Amino acid sequence: MNLEPPHVRVIRADELSSLLSLYQHLHPSAPELLVTADIEALWQRICADPQLHYLGADVSGTLVSTCTLAILPNLTRFARPYGLIENVVTHPDFRRQGIATSLLRFALQLAWAQGCYKVMLLTGRKDPATLRFYEQAGFQAGVKTGFIATP
Secondary structure (H helix, E strand, O other): OOOOOOEEEEOOHHHHHHHHHHHOOOOOOOOOOOOOHHHHHHHHHHHHOOOEEEEEEEEOOEEEEEEEEEEEOOOOOOOOOEEEEEEEEEOHHHOOOOHHHHHHHHHHHHHHHOOOOOEEEOOOOOOHHHHHHHHHOOOOOOOOOOOOOOO
16 A cells, blocks of 8 residues: 555646546556547647546656546526536556545636536446545436447
8 A cells, every 4th residue: 555645736748648648547448548649739738628537646757547528608507607527547556545536626626717517427337446536526326327439
């Protein structure tokens, strides 16, 4: 177990390789996404977008957990935006230490500071421990029903 507290923050533009390495633990069977000119250009667009927040937690300078928070403009709820969290992953060596919980709470604080009236998160995981983790981080199951379409 790690004794140093995580540093939760916005991921820096120079951390693309670290982020992509961490994503290998999100979908282990997916092919590794390499840093090419196109991927670097996409990352620069993401970093320049004030409504996209790639957040991370590092321990001793190593990125060990991440999630993405998108703030979406909205014309309901008094024109207050809403948030969507995706791609939550923690390196296996750092799981069950409260790091991802701190990260998600940081994401929620950021969303509330930007006036979001809600933040949504979907997970494909069905195991009770993962669902409890999200509930302990501040999310409620069963409020709405999620649907996904793929091409």
